[in-house]
Amino acid sequence: MLNSRERFQLVVLDQLGEGVIVADADGKIVTVNRAAEEIHGRVKLDVPPDEYSETYELLTLDDEPYPSTQLPLSKAVNEGLTVIDAPWKIRRPDKSVVIAVGTARPIIDDDGEQIGAVLTMRDETLRYHAERQLKEALRVKETLLYEVNHRVRNSLQVVSSIVSMHRHSVQDPDALEALENAGRRIDVITATHRSLYELGTHDWVDCTYLLPDLCKQIVETYQQQTQVSINVDARGTVILGVSHAVSLCLAVTELVTNACKYAFPDRKTGEIHLLLDATGDDVHVRISDDGVGMDEAAAGEAPQGIGTMIVSGLAHGIGADIARETSGSGTSFSIRFPRQAESLDQVHKAFVRDVDQIEDHWQLNRLA
Incomplete structure (x- = not known):
């Protein structure tokens, strides 16, 4: 009892x-x-x-x-x-x-x-099944976004091919140069979308490797005229959302292209420096050359070209400050803007937390 x-x-x-x-x-x-x-x-x-x-x-x-x-x-x-x-x-x-x-x-x-x-x-039955459904929904979302990016990249490649076809049939020098510039800019955007797969996410781009590769490709295309070399100094990891990455890559490649075309007239050699510094609170990108410099008075009076408008649009698009310094020994452009992510590791952890660790508290104790 x-x-x-x-x-x-x-x-x-x-x-x-x-x-x-x-x-x-x-x-x-x-x-x-x-x-x-x-x-x-x-x-x-x-x-x-x-x-x-x-x-x-x-x-x-x-x-x-x-x-x-x-x-x-x-x-x-x-x-x-x-x-x-x-x-x-x-x-x-x-x-x-x-x-x-x-x-x-x-x-x-x-x-x-x-x-x-x-x-x-x-x-915990309801929670367990809800989390499994959420995990599956996240995986489906990631798959769809990868597919969207893949289609965007393929579409850009088609556009690039069409521009290239027209370039071969154009005789006018100004029209030919415009088509070449358009094709190059399309290729930059295509390369940015391709890099999404390398990082393993659908909306983050590792510019630490992408930007130097793009700039080296541009320099190589101009080496028939002048033996231009490029030196890269990368400090830290520059991780950007895809829209910011496209803007930055377009702006930097535009500046590198201008340096190749105009910085070394009547010279057989030239040198371009690319600095990527993400060790501080801001990202600092600097493109400098040892060319003849710019005529500040002429530059101020000349109308803005498409390249200049692209570079200027970057400041508005990602909140960047752009500074130019020029002299008889070369020209330097500095681009500064706030960081979007602390590191590649942070982006990876966010992705893993969303997709792969939802069921951790179930898996830690499950029997083999």
Whole structure:
């Protein structure tokens, strides 16, 4: 017979929203509160540890019978271990399956002796399935965005091919130069979209490698006229959203193109320096050459070309400050703008957190 205090304790346990199962020193189940009964769909007492799994139809997350010795309550009873937030499945008598998450701890008396163990648990079925659906939705979204970027890149390549075809049929020098410039700018945008695959995301571009490659390609196209070399100094990692990356790449390649075309008249050699510095709070990009410099008075009076408008539009597009310095020993353009991401690692972590770590608290404790 239960005394009044024991009856009171059982009533209190039944009021709890969390399931509670208590085992004695031998591991036999002596108490199952109402919440635990609802989760399991049954109550059976005096069940020893080696029969927990079969009696309550406990399964791993892979729908295999859960080895009784590996159950959280068994580990607390037999090994005196505390197991926190372990997941498992329960097949109820009506054949429905519940996802449970529970914590098991040994019960220690005042003398330090283990006199039993307690398992607290909760029904996480809805959350488990909701998170799986969310994970799948995120994967579908990523797949669709990759497909969109792939189609954009292919479309840009088609446009580039069309421009190239027209270029071969044009005789007028001004029209030919305009088509060459348009084709080059299209190729820059295409390369930016292609780099999305290299970083592994659909909206971030690693300009640390992309910009030097683009600039080297441009310099190579002008080496038939002048032996121009380019030196690159990259400090830190420059990670930009795709729209910012396109603007920056267009602006920088435009400045490098202008340097190749105009900085070294009547010279056989020339040198261009590209600095990418992302070690501070701002991103600093500097393009400088050792050419003849610019005539400031003439530059101020001349109408803006498309290249100049592209570079100027960058400042408005990404909040950049652009400064120019020129002298008889060369010209330098500096572009500064706030960072978008601290590092490639930060972007990668954000992506992984969204897509791959949603179910971490389920996977950490699942059986192999």
